[in-house]
Amino acid sequence: MTSQASPETLSPPITVVGPIAWLRQNLFSGWVNGLITVLIGAALLWLVLQVGQWAATEARWSVVTNNLRLFLIGQFPADQSWRVWLNLAIVSVLAGLSAGVYGQATRALAITLAACQLILAVLMIISPLGFLPALALSLNAAFVMGGFLVGLRGLIPRRPIAYAWLISLPISFLLLNGMGGTPLPSISTNTWGGLLLTVLIAVVGILLSFPLGVLLALGRRSQLPMVRILSTGYIEIIRGVPLVTILFMADIILPLFLPGEWRLDRVARAMGGVVLFSAAYVAENVRGGLQAIPSGQIEASQALGLSTTQMNLFIVLPQALRSVIPANVGLFISLLKDTTLVTIIGLMEVLGIGRAVLAQPESFGAYLEVYVFVAAVFFVLCYAMSQASYRLERALGVGTR
């Protein structure tokens, strides 16, 4: 794209003037279009009225607000819940800093994070959870903002933030899992649930499957036939079966494959299944990135006398991985949606909590309220991330450089 348009590529002159002209052009350009507009408009109006009336008068939203804690963190012990909020605070600060320093797509993510926490804070005030968690969440939103402002000043260089993200992972794990000591007593993963579990499974799934996926992608393009066959076989088998069967296998068969004394809890087994599953999809994404590298790059590195390992590490992967980031964000979105399947093997992520809530006698029959809320939670998260990924794609200039 050049900045100056040549005379031939100038956009056509704007012909629409005023709202009436806009209406005529976009809604009533012909009798067919006019008919479509009227029909759809009527149907839409009816639908909005019906849904609005239901949501405002009939729906028992108290079923959702009364169980908000369950939806957010499951059975996580109440007196230890500060650990979740602290964790969220760390993520908020880092997200804010990154948004300030890196800009672009991270900015959209940080805004979403802050907005989600503010929405939750409002929901909490009307729920029995009360004022304190709401305050904590609003504070977190402020952290995002503060981090953003600090990052924007350029006081903090880029690299330490990346390291901070890396360090935050084990810290998060320790905070949630505990160390068995007095400040942080161990918390059984059986109590993890709700949105916490959903996000954890998806994040662990994408992070751990990434190295495995890169190895598989390299293996699939390897010159060594044995390596190629094994990698291709793994990728194609995993991609050919549904995630449910893999989770089922991870839940029932994986323990049989390990020595009897290695006891994996349910959450770890589900995470293992998700990692094995998404590694195959990461591998296909990375393969796409590898294929996009001009062969001149590989020939040049060979001409310079680099070994295969050096070539992959310093020439091929840095270029390939950058171009597959948007695709991997897309994968993360579908992984986040797919975590709902762990309810089938009995874990309590958001949908599982929804089912448990519906089993309470006081929420009898409130299917629509609960499931609409669950769907809304996923919609907000996934839509925000897909918008961020779209921006990231443009920021990284995939396909244009």
Next chain:
Amino acid sequence: MTPEPRPSTAASVPPWRDARVLRVAAQVLVLVIVGVLVAFMVRNLMTAMSDRNLGFGFSFLNRSAGFDISESPIPYSSTDTYAKAFLVGLLNTLFVSFLGIILATVLGVVVGVARLSPNWLLRRITSAYVELMRNTPLLVQLVLIYFAVLLQLPSVAQTLSLPGSIFLNQRGVFVPGPQVGPNLPVWLGFVVAGIGVLVVARRFAKRREDAGRPIRGMRALGWLGLLALVAIGWIVAAPVTFDPPVRDRFNFSGGLALSPEFTALLVGLVLYTAAFIGEVVRGGIQAVRQGQLEAARALGLSEGDTLRLIVFPQALRIIVPPLTSQYLNLAKNSSLAVAIGYPDLFKVGQTMANQTGQPVPVIILIMGTYLAISLATSLVMNIYNRRVQVLER
């Protein structure tokens, strides 16, 4: 350039720097690692299975299943074998996937075209639909349709009736069922005759074109002949009649009864996949270059001919590969039926694993079957893909 004596013999290269040796060594190393890993897992499996008295083998397939399956395209009772129960599950999966693929394709094409409509409202509505479907989990959509909509329908006594003899109640959806009449061969005869007319017309048109004296509309006439014969045959022979469901005292009989589970699964899969197919179709149409359209107009092609001869063939080439993966996704996603109790392959398999106490062979069977379905689907679509692709030089 002074000719250096190059070390040309293999003997002068030490084996740890010889590329050929290294290649073999690396592969052997990988094989050994994988082999050790597999041996380790199999050994653990053997110990675990002998500890827990789990058997391994497929002999249980011949034993009586002893569980009922709520719906089945073939006669099945709980005294039938596990193999037959598995077959029922497979047929249910194939049935819902096949129907889902057809309906999702139709809806998806409509959505994709609607997203390019000049009508602003239509564009907005379809794009909202696509975003809503793509950003919420299919499983949530399925349980919402099943528990919050279909199971909340009125009881049989207060059945909702829709025009066209369609009835909705808690027990499912009742629609007129197709009944194949005795006159089917008569109608098929009409169809064959119509195809004959078309072939003759096309051959004639081709001959005249080759001779440089084309007749306008000869092909269209052939198609018209085919359609007319098929329609006349349909009216004359009435090969398929639709039998409306009839209300009894407590339920409906006749017609086609769709269980709430099946309906929820089908509707959920179709709505979800159609959103993705809509995006694929939109992308495909948009990828056809503007110049192609302008060239077609410059050549004087009509609007319909432009779409049929210029846009669709090119868009199809772009659409088919991603469409294939959507079909595969739909077939795999049908396994979510387990959450709403439709007896598909996975659900039946899960019951089998629980009852026989032999989860390992059952899961191998389930995964192998899904793999076979995926491979068969991609094979068919690859053949189709090869047909629509341009032969490149």
